Amino acid sequence: MIICLGPVGSGKTLLLRSLKNSGSIDNTTTAVSTTGTDIFSIKIDEKKYQIREIGGCMAPLWPKYFGGVKKVIYVVDVSNLCQISAACVLLYTVLVNPVLKNVPILLVLTKMDVSYRQMRNEALLMLQMKRLQKELRQKIEITEYSAITEEGRKEILNWITKKVA
Numbered sequence: 001m002i003i004c005l006g007p008v009g010s011g012k013t014l015l016l017r018s019l020k021n022s023g024s025i026d027n028t029t030t031a032v033s034t035t036g037t038d039i040f041s042i043k044i045d046e047k048k049y050q051i052r053e054i055g056g057c058m059a060p061l062w063p064k065y066f067g068g069v070k071k072v073i074y075v076v077d078v079s080n081l082c083q084i085s086a087a088c089v090l091l092y093t094v095l096v097n098p099v100l101k102n103v104p105i106l107l108v109l110t111k112m113d114v115s116y117r118q119m120r121n122e123a124l125l126m127l128q129m130k131r132l133q134k135e136l137r138q139k140i141e142i143t144e145y146s147a148i149t150e151e152g153r154k155e156i157l158n159w160i161t162k163k164v165a
């Protein structure tokens, strides 16, 4: 099982929906923020991957779902600078959990369609990625995404299918 975490409204549901069905996001898609958890079954090259989205408002309960997790996708909304430092603290509390000490992490900087290119560096700075990468033993990869343009979709799918060393 892969889990998808991130603050409320960071774009988890839209990301997983667009990974599941490319082109499924349109103006008629209503966004209801996820309260419990939602499981998305994503088929890549005839193989099925289960990804569980855990609602951002459930952050205190996240660790309940860490058992048996193989990979973590962490979604951060780069268009919302106010949320980024909170996202960083949350990410840190996730990564120090011993259950996840060998689990690869994909940090998805999403809503790139809203932000300017240089937002990436600014966001990484605010997330204190350098420090995180130094202090933590997990392998953290960083990628950019937009559920609107679906730019970056392939990179995420590749990461999902990659064998865990």
Ligand SMILES: Nc1nc2c(ncn2[C@@H]2O[C@H](COP(=O)(O)OP(=O)(O)O)[C@@H](O)[C@H]2O)c(=O)[nH]1
Residues within 6 Å of the ligand: 006, 007, 008, 009, 010, 011, 012, 013, 014, 015, 031, 032, 033, 034, 056, 110, 111, 112, 113, 114, 145, 146, 147, 148
């Ligand atoms: N422009 C833009 N808006 C997005 C993107 N991803 C999500 N959103 C919007 O952000 C809001 C929250 O998205 P949602 O996927 O429900 O967030 P969740 O709470 O993390 O599941 C919704 O209004 C989405 O339409 C994106 O890549 N680009």
Ligand SMILES: [Mg+2]
Residues within 6 Å of the ligand: 012, 013, 014, 032, 033, 034, 053, 055
């Ligand atoms: Mg959601």
